Amino acid sequence: MANLRTKYRTGFAALMLAGLVLSSPAQAGNTCTGTLAQYTTAIKQLEDFVAKAQAAAEQNPLLIADVEYYASVLNDAQRCAKNLGSVATASR
Numbered sequence: 001m002a003n004l005r006t007k008y009r010t011g012f013a014a015l016m017l018a019g020l021v022l023s024s025p026a027q028a029g030n031t032c033t034g035t036l037a038q039y040t041t042a043i044k045q046l047e048d049f050v051a052k053a054q055a056a057a058e059q060n061p062l063l064i065a066d067v068e069y070y071a072s073v074l075n076d077a078q079r080c081a082k083n084l085g086s087v088a089t090a091s092r
Contacts, residue, residue, distance in 0.1 A: 032080035039081040046074040 057063040
């Protein structure tokens with residue numbers, strides 16, 4: 001279990017180093033600070049994190065909160081990517 005948490009923390013540290021700041025759902029307003037490419041990369045990683053966390057939560061129900069957190073961050077990233085994608089389309 002400790003290895004699983006360490007792996008997820010390492011993945012999120014990599015996202016932060018890439019310059020992508022993921023905000024909590026309560027602060028999600030208009031705080032999309034990354035580029036579309038950064039959000040696309042983050043979404044791919046977060047989808048993997050959600051799937052792995054879901055599998056771990058099936059073995060240990062105490063990890064359900066982790067699944068919900070990763071899903072929330074994934075939703076924020078998808079929202080930002082959608083907003084940035086529509087801005088790129090409108091500016092053409």
